[in-house]
Amino acid sequence: MIDLEKVSVTFTNKEETVTAVNDVSLTVEKGDIYGIVGYSGAGKSTLVRTINLLQRPSAGKVSVGEQVLSDLGPKELRKARKKIGMIFQHFNLMRARTVAGNVAYSLKDSGLSKKEISLKVEELLELVGLADKKNSYPSQLSGGQKQRVGIARALANDPEVLLCDEATSALDPKTTASILKLLKRLNQKLGLTIVIITHEMQVVKEICNKVAVMDDGRVIEKGNLVSVFTEPKAELTYEFIDTATHKDQALEKLESHPALLDLQADDQLAAITYVGDSTKAPLIASLYAKFGVTTNILYGNVEILQQTPVGNLIVVFSGESRQQDKAIAYLKSKQVKVSQLKASRPASIVQQEKIS
Amino acid sequence: MIRWFESYFENSLAIRLEILDSIWETLYMVGTTALIAGVLGIALGIVLVVTEDGGILENQKVYSQLERAVNAFRSVPFIIMLALIAPFTRLLVGTSIGTTAAIVPLVVGTVPFYSRQVQNALLEVDRGVIEAAESMGSSPFEIIIRVYLKEGLPSLIRVSSVTIINLIGLTAMAGAIGAGGLGNLAIARGYNRYQTDVTLVATVAILIIVFISQVIGNYLVKKTSH
Numbered sequence: 250m251i252d253l254e255k256v257s258v259t260f261t262n263k264e265e266t267v268t269a270v271n272d273v274s275l276t277v278e279k280g281d282i283y284g285i286v287g288y289s290g291a292g293k294s295t296l297v298r299t300i301n302l303l304q305r306p307s308a309g310k311v312s313v314g315e316q317v318l319s320d321l322g323p324k325e326l327r328k329a330r331k332k333i334g335m336i337f338q339h340f341n342l343m344r345a346r347t348v349a350g351n352v353a354y355s356l357k358d359s360g361l362s363k364k365e366i367s368l369k370v371e372e373l374l375e376l377v378g379l380a381d382k383k384n385s386y387p388s389q390l391s392g393g394q395k396q397r398v399g400i401a402r403a404l405a406n407d408p409e410v411l412l413c414d415e416a417t418s419a420l421d422p423k424t425t426a427s428i429l430k431l432l433k434r435l436n437q438k439l440g441l442t443i444v445i446i447t448h449e450m451q452v453v454k455e456i457c458n459k460v461a462v463m464d465d466g467r468v469i470e471k472g473n474l475v476s477v478f479t480e481p482k483a484e485l486t487y488e489f490i491d492t493a494t495h496k497d498q499a500l501e502k503l504e505s506h507p508a509l510l511d512l513q514a515d516d517q518l519a520a521i522t523y524v525g526d527s528t529k530a531p532l533i534a535s536l537y538a539k540f541g542v543t544t545n546i547l548y549g550n551v552e553i554l555q556q557t558p559v560g561n562l563i564v565v566f567s568g569e570s571r572q573q574d575k576a577i578a579y580l581k582s583k584q585v586k587v588s589q590l591k592a593s594r595p596a597s598i599v600q601q602e603k604i605s
Numbered sequence: 606m607i608r609w610f611e612s613y614f615e616n617s618l619a620i621r622l623e624i625l626d627s628i629w630e631t632l633y634m635v636g637t638t639a640l641i642a643g644v645l646g647i648a649l650g651i652v653l654v655v656t657e658d659g660g661i662l663e664n665q666k667v668y669s670q671l672e673r674a675v676n677a678f679r680s681v682p683f684i685i686m687l688a689l690i691a692p693f694t695r696l697l698v699g700t701s702i703g704t705t706a707a708i709v710p711l712v713v714g715t716v717p718f719y720s721r722q723v724q725n726a727l728l729e730v731d732r733g734v735i736e737a738a739e740s741m742g743s744s745p746f747e748i749i750i751r752v753y754l755k756e757g758l759p760s761l762i763r764v765s766s767v768t769i770i771n772l773i774g775l776t777a778m779a780g781a782i783g784a785g786g787l788g789n790l791a792i793a794r795g796y797n798r799y800q801t802d803v804t805l806v807a808t809v810a811i812l813i814i815v816f817i818s819q820v821i822g823n824y825l826v827k828k829t830s831h
Contacts, residue, residue, distance in 0.1 A: 341737035355741035
């Protein structure tokens with residue numbers, strides 16, 4: 250659906266040349282909800298703007314659907330843009346127009362009659378759950394409502410692609426959740442392909458099926474959500490995932506309150522990650538039954554990613570050290586990842602070994 | 606009361622009709638200039654906004670030339686401008702004296718100021734909204750008409766009322782080249798002939814015109830803001 254081929258964007262001013270996007274290749278399939286995550290300044294907003302050519306790439310090729318956008322003239326490009334919806338962090342609604350007026354904005358030259366336009370607008374507002382706000386002005390709406398208007402407006406020309414530029418970053422968690430739910434519904438109901446730019450892994454975790462991690466203009470890791478979440482390769486990806494699962498906060502808390510740990514001589518602190526089926530068996534209990542190793546759970550979290558449960562635990566194993574090793578080997582044989590944490594500096598997690 | 610008025614304002618009473626004429630002349634000059642300078646100023650203001658760095662029709666050359674011209678014309682004191690462009694005025698309307706002739710320097714004096722005001726007003730339109738319109742496939746022309754002018758309307762009205770008040774001040778100065786109007790009345794009659802009451806009446810008339818334009822301006826701003 251969307252194909253970015255070796256796309257680079259450089260900005261030049263008098264003193265320096267800044268490479269905002271550096272040789273990025275990315276393919277988004279039809280029906281994907283593709284998350285692009287990175288810290289601010291990583292170049293993700295610039296990258297998403299190359300998809301509808303609001304930002305012309307300095308090098309590379311951008312195709313959406315069958316069209317190579319970078320080859321189009323201004324007029325064809327404008328036509329193509331009508332089929333690529335976009336929503337923004339600060340909503341960017343027109344203050345001088347009503348909700349209905351905002352949604353109808355891009356329908357003016359669509360060949361629809363006045364009556365058809367007004368029907369279409371009502372249909373769209375119904376879809377985003379704002380039918381009763383038709384005649385309100387944006388200044389009378391809450392943030393979440395404004396973003397719903399933004400979504401309705403972006404969908405006015407029945408696009409196949411929706412670009413979301415930090416679309417939930419200005420919203421509170423509850424509103425964020427409801428907007429994400431709406432996007433998910435649109436994806437399923439309309440077969441809409443969605444690209445989401447965000448700095449919150451939480452958002453990606455919630456609805457994306459694929460994810461790319463950006464740093465300093467490059468995509469450093471990309472792939473299927475579950476596999477990136479459970480087997481991250483880059484350090485930065487770890488960081489984002491730990492933020493999303495709140496593991497970083499848990500570790501910080503443990504670090505700042507050594508009393509919580511109270512490690513005995515043979516005890517060891519470990520992080521456990523398990524995916525899918527292995528969540529069903531009562532593994533922790535069996536460790537004591539089989540090896541006499543007690544497992545003290547200090548922190549636990551289960552996520553459902555694309556219908557796959559992914560669990561994260563921080564535990565203290567106590568018992569005879571040889572038995573502990575056996576217990577860990579047993580866990581690993583059950584497709585559970587175990588990584589030892591240094592209690593003194595928990596944040597620097599020992600690289601997890603990959604289990605086959 | 607009436608007798609008191611008659612004794613203090615005897616000069617003004619004697620030229621009642623002339624005062625009415627002057628008011629009409631001032632309104633005529635302000636109205637006509639506002640119309641012509643309004644169109645030109647908005648056009649130039651739009652050109653400044655869209656050709657600016659990062660504008661929708663970014664064009665460094667056009668922008669810097671136009672900006673320089675606007676700055677230069679704005680720097681010339683109006684009273685000198687009147688004399689300076691007298692030959693041009695004569696070329697355009699056949700004479701450089703009189704109410705209609707005054708409209709030429711008034712327009713030249715107002716357009717640079719107004720185009721700058723328009724530029725500032727349109728820059729208040731959120732860049733993000735322009736970007737949203739671009740993402741929806743709007744052409745630059747469409748963005749100017751349907752986004753800049755529509756979204757910037759309250760600000761445009763605000764700066765227009767400021768400009769009109771400014772313009773009323775300029776018409777008084779144009780009296781110096783025999784343009785007529787209230788300014789001329791206040792100086793030629795009131796000041797030069799020691800008829801202070803005429804100056805007073807002319808001033809009050811100007812104040813009332815200013816006040817009314819301000820009230821109308823504020824009303825329209827309020828009405829168009831959402």
